[in-house]
Amino acid sequence: MKILVTGGLGFIGSHTVVELQNEGFDVVVIDNLSNSSEEVLKGIVTITGKMPLFEQLDLREKKSVEDFFKRHNDINGVIHFAASKAVGESVGNPLLYYENNIASLIFLLQELSKQDKANFIFSSSCTVYGQAEEMPITEDAPVQQPMSPYGNTKKIGEEIINDVAKATNINAILLRYFNPIGSHPSAEIGELPIGVPQNLVPFITQTGFGLREELAVFGDDYPTPDGTCIRDYIHVVDLAKAHVIALQRLLNKKNTEKVETFNLGTGTGSSVLEVIRSFEKVSGKKLPYKIVPRREGDITEAYANTDKANNILGWKAQSSLDEAMESAWKWEQKIRS
Structure with a gap:
């Protein structure tokens, strides 16, 4: 079966390509290389022994998307990662996020709705819950007005998919994940942000390696045990495997609704400290950091109730925070050597 992975050379996308190929799928990768590198293909081949088909393409270009599906009319499923993803950047440049995250989704769905086999996995986010009133967060928690344009693009994306699924043959699974970290245990692929990292863990590892002078901890006055924000940090390999399981659910027609939603996390919250x-x-290193004022768009805490994914998908996160951090550090050391 041929599976399209958009943003397939990015952090989560590349790990998902590996897991798909390990399960015997033929993978086509679309990526515009705006926040990734073609070098990632080498890591994928080293791990799996197989080169995915790669097309450099910008999903914001409607004609390019149309032409792609004319060339590839035998796609069995789509896993859609291609999106801008930094909360802070989205606050400063909201139009970039609305164009990149919404237009690309619409153009994909327009073409997918013409296909016989319209199975769609959407990379969503726990940001759609905003600051949830109860922890841990279940899928039944109210979707709130997000605190950042990035979060809003995920909320709007989910709404678009639900509307389109009602009117077309598209079946979809929305995967709301918490905070992906770590790298493949081989250290052949991992998180490689271009420029200054927007996410906590690569900033930590770069600081640990000496590339950054110190880490900024945004606020220590939150109503949490140590005053810093709490998130649910999930190993990227665990996350990637969940995408394959969700895809297989659609391919095997095991879904009970046109659009299903699952939280993906560990179920445990960890503070920045x-x-x-x-x-x-x-x-074994002491990390230099300083406390700075809170950052706009940040919520106090978010961690998942994963019962639904555990029971219905048969998926459960396997790796601990220490294991994920160790793999991230191993990756940082390899790419700097």
Whole structure:
């Protein structure tokens, strides 16, 4: 079966391509290389022994998307990662996020709705819950007005998919994941942000390696045990495997609704300071950091109730925070060597 992975050379996308190929799928990757590198293909081949088909393409270009599906009219499923993803950047440049994350989704769905086999996995986010009133967060928690344009693009994306599925033959699974970290245990692929990292863990590892002077911890006055924000950090390989399981559910017609939604996390919340301590433990290094004012768009805490994914998908996160941090550090050391 041929599976299209958009943003397939990005952080989560590349790990999902690996897991798909390990399960015997033929993979076609679309990526515009705006936040990734063609070098990632080498890592995928080293791990799996197989080169996915790659097309450099910008999904914001409607004609390019149309032409792609004319060339590839035998796609069995689509896993859609291609999107801008930094909360802070989205606050400063909202139009970039609305164009990149919404237009590309619409053009994909327009073409997919013409296909006989219209199975769609959407890379959503726990940001759609905003600051949820109860922890851990279940899928039944109200979707709130997000606190950032990035979060809003995920909320709007989910709404678009639900509307389109009602009117077409598209079946979809929305995967709302929490905070992906780590890298493949081989250290052949991992998180490689271009420029200054927007996410916590690559900033930690770059600081640990000496590329950054110190880590900024945004606020220590939140109503949490140590005053710093709490998130649910999930190993990217665990996350990638969930995408394959969700895809197989659609391909085998096991879905009970046109659009299903699952949280993907560990079910455990960790504070920023706990993540720093985990890094120090696995690396043996003392991390320089300073407390700075809160960052706009950040919520206090978010961690998942994963019962639905555990029971219905038969998926469960396997790796600990320390294991994820250790793999991230191993990756950082390899790419700097």
